[in-house]
Amino acid sequence: MGFSSIFQIGDSNKITPEVKVLAVQREHELYFGNEGDLKQFPIYREKIPQPVFDEPFHSAYFNEAPSIHVDSIKILAVSASSVVHFGSTDEVSSVARVKHIRQLEE
Template sequence: MLQRTSSVDRIKVDGFAFSSIFQIGDSTIINGLNRALAVQRERELFFGREGNFRNYPIYSIPIPLPQLTEPLTFQSHPLNPIIKVNNIQVIAFSSSSVLHVGNSKHINMEARIKHIRQLLPKTDQAPD
């Protein structure tokens, strides 16, 4: 893997969350994984079984990777062994995101989120 020096003058990030990565410099492997279960209910009601990821196949089914079907050619001429960044400003990173200044050999990022919205039947709703 090509090695270079990474130089950053200024970085401002307001927030990182949920398996996010911030790295300056080279890396061989970056793996990010985020699993979330979001349940929204009109009434506070808890069954005690919430939060078991095994109950939802979205977390276990394989993610298909696209196949390369066309030839790929690449030529690189590193004229300068320094990666120079003046300024980076980011509001927020979340859910298996990466901010990386440098070289990477392998990057694998995955975010799986199951949203459940449970509404009351019309007869149980409060009158308008």
């Protein structure tokens, strides 16, 4: 399980994992002391557009056996802002914002 990931067994109402990552790779280890201010990068401030659903949706469900049976499951990894969910949910909204900087010598 990675950053802000969720493993949920059972029903839920709302799932909203969110992660902000700043990854800096340098050829030589060097830390200036004032790094890591996420506000300086627009990727962390920009509003994420949401889809607009303008078509009516009607559903009806009948579960004769409302239980979930699983023999086995193999999950290798769940990464940033991801969800593994067995059950029903009303709303899922996941956000992962990653700024990756590589500083190499010339």
